[in-house]
Amino acid sequence: xxxxxxxxxxxxxxxxxxxxxxxxxxxxxxxxxxxxxxxxxxxxxxxxxxxxxxxxxxxxxxxxxxxxxxxxxxxxxxxxxxxxxxxxxxxxxxxxxxxxxxxxxxxxxxxxxxxxxxxxxxxxxxxxxxxxxxxxxxxxxxxxxxxxxxxxxxxxxxxxxxxxxxxxxxxxxxxxxxxxxxxxxxxxxxxxxxxxxxxxxxxxxxxxxxxxxxxxxxxxxxxxxxxxxxxxxxxxxxxxxxxxxxxxxxxxxxxxxxxxxxxxxxxxxxxxxxxxxxxxxxxxxxxxxxxxxxxxxxxxxxxxxxxxxxxxxxxxxxxxxxxxxxxxxxxxxxxxxxxxxxxxxxxxxxxxxxxxxxxxxxxxxxxxxxxxxxxxxxxxxxxxxxxxxxxxxxxxxxxxxxxxxxxxxxxxxxxxxxxxxxxxxxxxxxxxxxxxxxxxxxxxxxxxxxxxxxxxxxxxxxxxxxxxxx
Ligand SMILES: [Zn+2]
Numbered sequence: 001x002x003x004x005x006x007x008x009x010x011x012x013x014x015x016x017x018x019x020x021x022x023x024x025x026x027x028x029x030x031x032x033x034x035x036x037x038x039x040x041x042x043x044x045x046x047x048x049x050x051x052x053x054x055x056x057x058x059x060x061x062x063x064x065x066x067x068x069x070x071x072x073x074x075x076x077x078x079x080x081x082x083x084x085x086x087x088x089x090x091x092x093x094x095x096x097x098x099x100x101x102x103x104x105x106x107x108x109x110x111x112x113x114x115x116x117x118x119x120x121x122x123x124x125x126x127x128x129x130x131x132x133x134x135x136x137x138x139x140x141x142x143x144x145x146x147x148x149x150x151x152x153x154x155x156x157x158x159x160x161x162x163x164x165x166x167x168x169x170x171x172x173x174x175x176x177x178x179x180x181x182x183x184x185x186x187x188x189x190x191x192x193x194x195x196x197x198x199x200x201x202x203x204x205x206x207x208x209x210x211x212x213x214x215x216x217x218x219x220x221x222x223x224x225x226x227x228x229x230x231x232x233x234x235x236x237x238x239x240x241x242x243x244x245x246x247x248x249x250x251x252x253x254x255x256x257x258x259x260x261x262x263x264x265x266x267x268x269x270x271x272x273x274x275x276x277x278x279x280x281x282x283x284x285x286x287x288x289x290x291x292x293x294x295x296x297x298x299x300x301x302x303x304x305x306x307x308x309x310x311x312x313x314x315x316x317x318x319x320x321x322x323x324x325x326x327x328x329x330x331x332x333x334x335x336x337x338x339x340x341x342x343x344x345x346x347x348x349x350x351x352x353x354x355x356x357x358x359x360x361x362x363x364x365x366x367x368x369x370x371x372x373x374x375x376x377x378x379x380x381x382x383x384x385x386x387x388x389x390x391x392x393x394x395x396x397x398x399x400x401x402x403x404x405x406x407x408x409x410x411x412x413x414x415x416x417x418x419x420x421x422x423x424x425x426x427x428x429x430x431x432x433x434x435x436x437x438x439x440x441x442x443x444x445x446x447x448x449x450x451x452x453x454x455x456x457x458x459x460x461x462x463x464x465x466x467x468x469x470x
Contacts, residue, residue, distance in 0.1 A: 002018070015030075060205065071102060082109055190224065196381055197382070209236040237252070256283055359414075371415050386452075
Protein backbone atom coordinates (compact mmCIF):
# COMPACT_ATOMS: atom_id res chain seq x y z
CA UNK A 1 0.00 0.00 0.00
CA UNK A 2 1.20 3.47 -0.82
CA UNK A 3 0.14 6.59 1.07
CA UNK A 4 1.02 9.69 -0.94
CA UNK A 5 1.25 13.34 0.06
CA UNK A 6 1.29 12.64 3.76
CA UNK A 7 2.70 15.11 6.23
CA UNK A 8 5.08 13.47 8.69
CA UNK A 9 7.38 14.87 11.35
CA UNK A 10 5.70 17.23 13.76
CA UNK A 11 8.55 19.63 14.49
CA UNK A 12 9.80 19.78 10.90
CA UNK A 13 6.83 18.75 8.84
CA UNK A 14 7.41 17.49 5.32
CA UNK A 15 5.27 15.91 2.65
CA UNK A 16 6.22 12.37 1.75
CA UNK A 17 5.07 9.17 0.14
CA UNK A 18 5.10 6.17 2.45
CA UNK A 19 4.90 2.50 1.58
CA UNK A 20 3.46 -0.15 3.88
CA UNK A 21 4.46 -3.76 3.36
CA UNK A 22 4.16 -6.79 5.65
CA UNK A 23 2.73 -4.66 8.43
CA UNK A 24 5.70 -2.32 8.52
CA UNK A 25 6.66 1.03 7.11
CA UNK A 26 8.79 -0.22 4.23
CA UNK A 27 9.90 3.09 2.76
CA UNK A 28 9.52 6.84 3.14
CA UNK A 29 10.62 9.18 0.37
CA UNK A 30 9.66 12.42 -1.33
CA UNK A 31 8.23 10.39 -4.22
CA UNK A 32 7.55 6.69 -4.50
CA UNK A 33 6.28 5.02 -7.69
CA UNK A 34 3.16 2.87 -7.20
CA UNK A 35 3.75 -0.77 -7.99
CA UNK A 36 1.39 -2.63 -10.30
CA UNK A 37 -1.81 -3.38 -8.40
CA UNK A 38 -0.73 -1.46 -5.32
CA UNK A 39 -3.44 0.36 -3.35
CA UNK A 40 -2.76 4.10 -3.39
CA UNK A 41 -4.20 6.51 -0.85
CA UNK A 42 -3.83 10.25 -1.34
CA UNK A 43 -3.45 11.91 2.08
CA UNK A 44 -3.87 15.33 0.52
CA UNK A 45 -1.29 16.87 2.84
CA UNK A 46 -2.92 15.67 6.06
CA UNK A 47 -0.78 14.62 9.00
CA UNK A 48 0.18 10.96 9.27
CA UNK A 49 0.97 10.12 12.88
CA UNK A 50 1.79 7.01 14.83
CA UNK A 51 -1.51 5.57 16.06
CA UNK A 52 -2.45 6.22 19.66
CA UNK A 53 -2.16 4.08 22.77
CA UNK A 54 -4.60 4.77 25.60
CA UNK A 55 -2.57 3.97 28.69
CA UNK A 56 -5.37 3.51 31.19
CA UNK A 57 -8.91 2.38 30.55
CA UNK A 58 -11.33 -0.43 31.35
CA UNK A 59 -12.57 -2.34 28.31
CA UNK A 60 -15.28 -4.44 29.96
CA UNK A 61 -16.72 -1.57 31.99
CA UNK A 62 -16.60 0.59 28.88
CA UNK A 63 -18.54 -2.00 26.92
CA UNK A 64 -21.05 -2.41 29.76
CA UNK A 65 -21.46 1.36 30.04
CA UNK A 66 -22.72 1.45 26.45
CA UNK A 67 -25.88 -0.29 27.63
CA UNK A 68 -26.21 1.87 30.70
CA UNK A 69 -27.87 5.13 31.53
CA UNK A 70 -25.52 8.08 32.06
CA UNK A 71 -26.39 9.40 35.53
CA UNK A 72 -23.96 12.26 35.96
CA UNK A 73 -22.55 15.37 34.33
CA UNK A 74 -22.45 16.41 31.58
CA UNK A 75 -25.57 14.41 30.60
CA UNK A 76 -27.44 14.98 33.87
CA UNK A 77 -26.90 17.75 36.37
CA UNK A 78 -29.72 17.71 38.89
CA UNK A 79 -32.04 15.45 40.82
CA UNK A 80 -35.02 16.18 38.65
CA UNK A 81 -33.29 15.29 35.39
CA UNK A 82 -31.93 12.10 36.97
CA UNK A 83 -35.41 11.13 38.12
CA UNK A 84 -36.85 11.74 34.67
CA UNK A 85 -34.07 9.83 32.94
CA UNK A 86 -34.54 6.82 35.24
CA UNK A 87 -38.25 6.69 34.51
CA UNK A 88 -37.70 7.13 30.77
CA UNK A 89 -35.23 4.26 30.77
CA UNK A 90 -37.60 2.16 32.88
CA UNK A 91 -40.26 2.51 30.18
CA UNK A 92 -37.85 1.12 27.57
CA UNK A 93 -36.89 -2.01 29.51
CA UNK A 94 -38.67 -5.34 29.70
CA UNK A 95 -40.20 -6.79 32.87
CA UNK A 96 -37.62 -7.94 35.43
CA UNK A 97 -34.69 -6.39 33.59
CA UNK A 98 -32.20 -4.45 35.67
CA UNK A 99 -31.74 -0.78 35.07
CA UNK A 100 -28.04 0.01 35.16
CA UNK A 101 -26.79 3.56 35.58
CA UNK A 102 -23.21 4.81 35.45
CA UNK A 103 -21.23 7.98 36.02
CA UNK A 104 -23.12 9.24 39.06
CA UNK A 105 -21.67 12.18 40.95
CA UNK A 106 -23.05 13.73 44.13
CA UNK A 107 -23.31 17.12 42.44
CA UNK A 108 -26.45 15.68 40.80
CA UNK A 109 -28.54 14.77 43.87
CA UNK A 110 -26.18 14.39 46.83
CA UNK A 111 -25.27 11.12 48.56
CA UNK A 112 -28.24 9.18 47.26
CA UNK A 113 -29.07 5.80 48.75
CA UNK A 114 -31.60 3.01 48.64
CA UNK A 115 -34.34 5.20 50.11
CA UNK A 116 -33.80 7.97 47.58
CA UNK A 117 -33.93 5.47 44.72
CA UNK A 118 -37.05 3.80 46.15
CA UNK A 119 -38.74 7.16 46.44
CA UNK A 120 -37.61 8.77 43.19
CA UNK A 121 -36.78 5.91 40.86
CA UNK A 122 -38.86 3.25 39.12
CA UNK A 123 -39.91 0.01 40.84
CA UNK A 124 -37.50 -2.39 39.21
CA UNK A 125 -34.02 -3.62 40.20
CA UNK A 126 -31.85 -0.59 39.81
CA UNK A 127 -28.18 -0.03 40.38
CA UNK A 128 -26.17 3.09 39.74
CA UNK A 129 -22.39 3.23 39.68
CA UNK A 130 -20.55 6.24 41.04
CA UNK A 131 -18.19 7.72 38.49
CA UNK A 132 -15.20 6.78 40.66
CA UNK A 133 -16.08 3.18 39.76
CA UNK A 134 -15.86 2.18 43.43
CA UNK A 135 -19.44 2.51 44.57
CA UNK A 136 -22.74 0.99 43.50
CA UNK A 137 -26.00 2.36 44.83
CA UNK A 138 -28.96 -0.02 44.71
CA UNK A 139 -32.67 0.22 45.42
CA UNK A 140 -34.79 -2.22 47.43
CA UNK A 141 -35.91 -4.33 44.42
CA UNK A 142 -32.23 -4.76 43.55
CA UNK A 143 -31.41 -5.95 47.07
CA UNK A 144 -34.34 -8.35 46.91
CA UNK A 145 -33.17 -9.65 43.53
CA UNK A 146 -29.71 -10.21 45.01
CA UNK A 147 -31.29 -12.07 47.94
CA UNK A 148 -29.74 -9.84 50.57
CA UNK A 149 -32.71 -7.93 51.96
CA UNK A 150 -32.79 -10.18 55.01
CA UNK A 151 -29.26 -9.51 56.19
CA UNK A 152 -26.37 -11.93 56.25
CA UNK A 153 -22.66 -11.50 55.69
CA UNK A 154 -22.58 -9.07 52.80
CA UNK A 155 -20.32 -6.08 52.13
CA UNK A 156 -23.21 -3.61 51.91
CA UNK A 157 -23.01 -0.43 53.96
CA UNK A 158 -25.41 -0.26 56.94
CA UNK A 159 -26.90 2.75 58.65
CA UNK A 160 -26.80 3.36 62.42
CA UNK A 161 -29.73 0.97 62.92
CA UNK A 162 -28.01 -1.78 60.96
CA UNK A 163 -30.23 -1.47 57.91
CA UNK A 164 -28.66 -1.65 54.45
CA UNK A 165 -28.30 1.75 52.81
CA UNK A 166 -28.07 0.19 49.36
CA UNK A 167 -24.51 1.48 48.99
CA UNK A 168 -21.88 -1.07 48.10
CA UNK A 169 -18.22 -0.09 48.07
CA UNK A 170 -15.38 -1.87 46.28
CA UNK A 171 -17.26 -5.12 45.94
CA UNK A 172 -17.43 -5.83 42.23
CA UNK A 173 -16.25 -9.41 42.86
CA UNK A 174 -19.07 -10.01 45.28
CA UNK A 175 -21.60 -8.43 42.96
CA UNK A 176 -20.42 -10.45 39.99
CA UNK A 177 -20.69 -13.68 41.94
CA UNK A 178 -24.24 -12.80 42.93
CA UNK A 179 -25.23 -11.55 39.58
CA UNK A 180 -23.17 -13.00 36.78
CA UNK A 181 -23.72 -10.67 33.90
CA UNK A 182 -23.61 -11.62 30.30
CA UNK A 183 -20.34 -10.26 29.01
CA UNK A 184 -21.03 -7.26 26.82
CA UNK A 185 -19.48 -7.34 23.38
CA UNK A 186 -16.31 -5.32 22.95
CA UNK A 187 -16.97 -4.78 19.26
CA UNK A 188 -18.69 -1.39 19.39
CA UNK A 189 -16.24 0.23 21.78
CA UNK A 190 -13.29 -1.24 19.94
CA UNK A 191 -14.49 0.30 16.69
CA UNK A 192 -15.02 3.59 18.42
CA UNK A 193 -11.48 3.56 19.79
CA UNK A 194 -10.16 2.70 16.32
CA UNK A 195 -12.07 5.64 14.88
CA UNK A 196 -10.19 7.89 17.33
CA UNK A 197 -6.91 6.47 16.03
CA UNK A 198 -6.31 4.10 18.95
CA UNK A 199 -4.60 0.79 18.11
CA UNK A 200 -3.47 -0.16 21.61
CA UNK A 201 -4.82 0.08 25.13
CA UNK A 202 -3.72 -0.70 28.64
CA UNK A 203 -6.57 -2.26 30.60
CA UNK A 204 -5.95 -1.28 34.21
CA UNK A 205 -8.81 -3.10 35.93
CA UNK A 206 -7.42 -4.37 39.25
CA UNK A 207 -9.34 -7.65 39.39
CA UNK A 208 -8.47 -8.83 35.89
CA UNK A 209 -7.29 -12.43 36.00
CA UNK A 210 -6.52 -15.30 33.64
CA UNK A 211 -10.12 -15.62 32.42
CA UNK A 212 -10.26 -11.97 31.34
CA UNK A 213 -6.96 -12.39 29.54
CA UNK A 214 -8.45 -15.39 27.79
CA UNK A 215 -11.52 -13.40 26.90
CA UNK A 216 -9.53 -10.56 25.36
CA UNK A 217 -7.42 -13.05 23.41
CA UNK A 218 -10.51 -14.74 22.01
CA UNK A 219 -12.07 -11.39 21.13
CA UNK A 220 -8.93 -10.41 19.23
CA UNK A 221 -8.73 -13.78 17.48
CA UNK A 222 -12.38 -13.50 16.44
CA UNK A 223 -11.97 -9.94 15.21
CA UNK A 224 -14.21 -8.48 17.93
CA UNK A 225 -11.37 -6.50 19.47
CA UNK A 226 -9.12 -4.53 17.16
CA UNK A 227 -6.59 -3.14 19.63
CA UNK A 228 -3.47 -4.64 21.14
CA UNK A 229 -3.99 -4.98 24.86
CA UNK A 230 -1.59 -4.66 27.75
CA UNK A 231 -3.62 -6.12 30.58
CA UNK A 232 -3.00 -5.32 34.22
CA UNK A 233 -4.63 -7.42 36.88
CA UNK A 234 -4.28 -9.06 40.25
CA UNK A 235 -1.75 -11.43 41.81
CA UNK A 236 -3.09 -14.44 39.88
CA UNK A 237 -1.33 -13.14 36.79
CA UNK A 238 2.05 -13.45 38.51
CA UNK A 239 1.88 -17.12 37.51
CA UNK A 240 0.65 -16.42 34.04
CA UNK A 241 3.37 -16.25 31.45
CA UNK A 242 2.90 -16.05 27.73
CA UNK A 243 -0.25 -15.07 25.93
CA UNK A 244 -0.81 -14.78 22.22
CA UNK A 245 1.16 -11.58 21.86
CA UNK A 246 -1.92 -9.54 21.13
CA UNK A 247 -2.66 -9.49 24.85
CA UNK A 248 0.36 -8.93 26.99
CA UNK A 249 0.43 -9.32 30.73
CA UNK A 250 0.77 -5.95 32.43
CA UNK A 251 1.48 -4.73 35.91
CA UNK A 252 0.02 -5.95 39.18
CA UNK A 253 -2.55 -3.26 39.91
CA UNK A 254 -3.14 -2.05 43.46
CA UNK A 255 -6.22 0.04 44.05
CA UNK A 256 -5.20 2.21 46.99
CA UNK A 257 -7.82 4.21 48.77
CA UNK A 258 -6.76 6.47 51.61
CA UNK A 259 -9.72 5.58 53.83
CA UNK A 260 -8.93 1.88 53.66
CA UNK A 261 -5.24 1.31 52.96
CA UNK A 262 -3.90 -2.25 52.87
CA UNK A 263 -1.43 -3.66 55.36
CA UNK A 264 1.93 -2.12 54.50
CA UNK A 265 4.06 -5.25 54.91
CA UNK A 266 1.59 -7.38 52.98
CA UNK A 267 1.62 -4.82 50.16
CA UNK A 268 5.44 -4.83 50.06
CA UNK A 269 5.46 -8.63 49.95
CA UNK A 270 2.97 -8.61 47.06
CA UNK A 271 5.10 -6.06 45.17
CA UNK A 272 8.19 -8.24 45.65
CA UNK A 273 6.37 -11.34 44.41
CA UNK A 274 5.24 -9.57 41.24
CA UNK A 275 8.73 -8.21 40.64
CA UNK A 276 10.19 -11.68 41.01
CA UNK A 277 7.61 -12.87 38.46
CA UNK A 278 9.01 -10.31 36.02
CA UNK A 279 6.08 -7.99 36.39
CA UNK A 280 5.77 -4.30 37.17
CA UNK A 281 3.34 -2.83 39.66
CA UNK A 282 0.83 -0.01 39.32
CA UNK A 283 -0.88 2.02 42.01
CA UNK A 284 -4.17 3.85 41.82
CA UNK A 285 -3.29 7.08 43.64
CA UNK A 286 -5.84 9.86 43.72
CA UNK A 287 -5.02 11.53 47.01
CA UNK A 288 -1.78 12.70 48.53
CA UNK A 289 -2.05 9.94 51.14
CA UNK A 290 -2.46 7.24 48.48
CA UNK A 291 0.62 8.49 46.68
CA UNK A 292 2.72 8.72 49.83
CA UNK A 293 1.74 5.17 50.76
CA UNK A 294 2.58 3.82 47.29
CA UNK A 295 5.96 5.54 47.16
CA UNK A 296 6.81 4.31 50.66
CA UNK A 297 5.92 0.75 49.63
CA UNK A 298 8.03 0.97 46.46
CA UNK A 299 10.92 2.41 48.44
CA UNK A 300 10.68 -0.49 50.89
CA UNK A 301 10.04 -3.29 48.37
CA UNK A 302 12.28 -2.01 45.60
CA UNK A 303 11.37 -0.37 42.34
CA UNK A 304 11.67 -1.51 38.70
CA UNK A 305 11.40 0.50 35.46
CA UNK A 306 7.94 -1.03 34.91
CA UNK A 307 6.42 0.39 38.08
CA UNK A 308 3.91 3.17 37.61
CA UNK A 309 1.52 5.50 39.33
CA UNK A 310 -2.00 5.79 37.92
CA UNK A 311 -3.64 9.21 38.16
CA UNK A 312 -1.28 10.96 40.59
CA UNK A 313 -4.30 13.13 41.37
CA UNK A 314 -2.46 15.29 43.91
CA UNK A 315 1.32 15.62 43.67
CA UNK A 316 3.00 18.16 45.96
CA UNK A 317 6.67 19.02 45.28
CA UNK A 318 8.18 16.66 47.85
CA UNK A 319 6.34 13.68 46.39
CA UNK A 320 7.30 14.75 42.88
CA UNK A 321 10.96 14.70 43.92
CA UNK A 322 10.50 11.27 45.46
CA UNK A 323 8.91 9.95 42.25
CA UNK A 324 11.80 11.25 40.20
CA UNK A 325 14.28 9.58 42.54
CA UNK A 326 12.48 6.26 42.30
CA UNK A 327 12.07 6.55 38.54
CA UNK A 328 8.39 5.61 38.49
CA UNK A 329 6.25 6.58 35.51
CA UNK A 330 2.97 8.48 35.79
CA UNK A 331 -0.17 7.82 33.77
CA UNK A 332 -2.41 10.86 33.90
CA UNK A 333 -5.95 11.66 32.72
CA UNK A 334 -5.78 15.22 31.41
CA UNK A 335 -9.44 15.02 30.42
CA UNK A 336 -10.45 14.97 34.09
CA UNK A 337 -9.56 18.66 34.30
CA UNK A 338 -12.14 19.44 31.62
CA UNK A 339 -14.76 16.93 32.77
CA UNK A 340 -14.40 17.17 36.55
CA UNK A 341 -12.54 20.43 37.04
CA UNK A 342 -15.57 22.36 38.20
CA UNK A 343 -16.23 19.76 40.89
CA UNK A 344 -12.56 19.89 41.94
CA UNK A 345 -12.98 23.64 42.38
CA UNK A 346 -15.53 23.02 45.10
CA UNK A 347 -14.23 19.70 46.51
CA UNK A 348 -10.47 20.21 46.64
CA UNK A 349 -8.72 22.48 49.14
CA UNK A 350 -7.39 25.67 47.59
CA UNK A 351 -3.79 24.91 48.55
CA UNK A 352 -3.91 21.50 46.86
CA UNK A 353 -5.45 22.69 43.59
CA UNK A 354 -2.15 23.64 42.01
CA UNK A 355 -1.03 20.02 42.45
CA UNK A 356 -4.04 18.46 40.73
CA UNK A 357 -3.37 16.19 37.78
CA UNK A 358 -0.07 17.88 37.05
CA UNK A 359 1.49 17.46 33.63
CA UNK A 360 4.19 19.99 32.88
CA UNK A 361 5.80 19.51 36.28
CA UNK A 362 6.37 15.81 35.57
CA UNK A 363 7.94 16.51 32.19
CA UNK A 364 10.14 19.25 33.65
CA UNK A 365 11.27 16.87 36.39
CA UNK A 366 12.12 14.16 33.87
CA UNK A 367 9.38 11.82 35.12
CA UNK A 368 8.02 9.54 32.38
CA UNK A 369 4.48 10.67 31.66
CA UNK A 370 1.81 8.98 29.56
CA UNK A 371 -1.80 9.88 28.83
CA UNK A 372 -5.10 8.10 29.02
CA UNK A 373 -8.83 8.63 29.09
CA UNK A 374 -9.85 6.17 31.86
CA UNK A 375 -12.89 5.28 29.75
CA UNK A 376 -15.65 4.74 30.71
CA UNK A 377 -14.95 6.93 33.76
CA UNK A 378 -13.68 9.63 31.44
CA UNK A 379 -14.63 10.51 27.86
CA UNK A 380 -13.03 7.90 25.57
CA UNK A 381 -11.92 10.45 22.98
CA UNK A 382 -8.16 10.93 23.47
CA UNK A 383 -8.20 14.07 21.31
CA UNK A 384 -10.41 15.76 23.90
CA UNK A 385 -8.00 14.69 26.61
CA UNK A 386 -5.11 16.19 24.62
CA UNK A 387 -6.97 19.45 24.22
CA UNK A 388 -7.60 19.53 27.98
CA UNK A 389 -3.87 19.02 28.54
CA UNK A 390 -3.25 22.09 26.41
CA UNK A 391 -5.94 24.38 27.84
CA UNK A 392 -6.50 22.99 31.36
CA UNK A 393 -9.94 24.53 31.04
CA UNK A 394 -12.93 23.23 32.99
CA UNK A 395 -16.37 23.00 31.43
CA UNK A 396 -17.28 26.36 32.89
CA UNK A 397 -14.11 27.85 31.46
CA UNK A 398 -11.92 28.14 34.55
CA UNK A 399 -8.25 27.41 33.92
CA UNK A 400 -7.02 24.95 36.54
CA UNK A 401 -3.26 24.89 37.09
CA UNK A 402 -2.10 27.07 34.17
CA UNK A 403 1.54 26.11 34.91
CA UNK A 404 0.69 22.55 34.00
CA UNK A 405 -0.42 23.30 30.42
CA UNK A 406 1.35 21.32 27.70
CA UNK A 407 2.04 22.27 24.12
CA UNK A 408 -0.12 20.39 21.60
CA UNK A 409 2.96 18.37 20.63
CA UNK A 410 3.64 17.35 24.23
CA UNK A 411 -0.04 16.47 24.66
CA UNK A 412 0.09 14.25 21.58
CA UNK A 413 3.24 12.54 22.82
CA UNK A 414 1.38 11.38 25.96
CA UNK A 415 -0.54 9.01 23.68
CA UNK A 416 2.47 8.10 21.53
CA UNK A 417 4.35 6.54 24.42
CA UNK A 418 4.87 2.82 23.92
CA UNK A 419 2.56 0.46 25.82
CA UNK A 420 5.50 -0.68 27.91
CA UNK A 421 6.45 2.58 29.58
CA UNK A 422 9.81 1.21 30.67
CA UNK A 423 10.87 1.68 27.03
CA UNK A 424 10.33 5.40 27.61
CA UNK A 425 10.73 6.42 23.94
CA UNK A 426 7.94 8.17 22.04
CA UNK A 427 6.93 6.32 18.86
CA UNK A 428 7.55 8.10 15.54
CA UNK A 429 6.72 7.51 11.90
CA UNK A 430 9.92 6.02 10.52
CA UNK A 431 10.99 3.38 8.05
CA UNK A 432 11.13 -0.06 9.65
CA UNK A 433 8.61 0.75 12.38
CA UNK A 434 5.35 -1.18 12.68
CA UNK A 435 2.72 0.39 10.42
CA UNK A 436 0.51 1.44 13.34
CA UNK A 437 -0.63 4.73 11.89
CA UNK A 438 -3.30 7.33 12.07
CA UNK A 439 -4.06 9.61 9.14
CA UNK A 440 -5.66 12.82 10.33
CA UNK A 441 -8.22 14.91 8.50
CA UNK A 442 -5.90 17.92 8.34
CA UNK A 443 -2.28 19.01 8.54
CA UNK A 444 -0.75 19.18 12.01
CA UNK A 445 -0.54 22.99 12.04
CA UNK A 446 -4.34 23.04 11.85
CA UNK A 447 -4.88 20.07 14.15
CA UNK A 448 -2.80 21.61 16.93
CA UNK A 449 -5.15 24.60 17.10
CA UNK A 450 -8.15 22.51 18.16
CA UNK A 451 -7.13 18.97 19.01
CA UNK A 452 -10.57 18.10 20.36
CA UNK A 453 -12.08 18.47 16.88
CA UNK A 454 -9.63 16.08 15.19
CA UNK A 455 -11.36 13.19 13.44
CA UNK A 456 -8.87 10.71 12.05
CA UNK A 457 -9.62 9.71 8.48
CA UNK A 458 -8.01 6.30 8.70
CA UNK A 459 -6.38 4.12 11.33
CA UNK A 460 -3.96 1.33 10.46
CA UNK A 461 -2.76 -1.44 12.70
CA UNK A 462 0.18 -3.36 11.33
CA UNK A 463 -0.72 -1.97 7.93
CA UNK A 464 -4.35 -3.09 8.03
CA UNK A 465 -7.08 -0.50 7.88
CA UNK A 466 -9.11 -0.83 11.10
CA UNK A 467 -11.09 2.40 10.84
CA UNK A 468 -12.02 4.81 8.10
CA UNK A 469 -12.79 4.36 4.45
CA UNK A 470 -10.09 2.89 2.25
ZN1 LIG B 1 -9.24 3.57 35.92
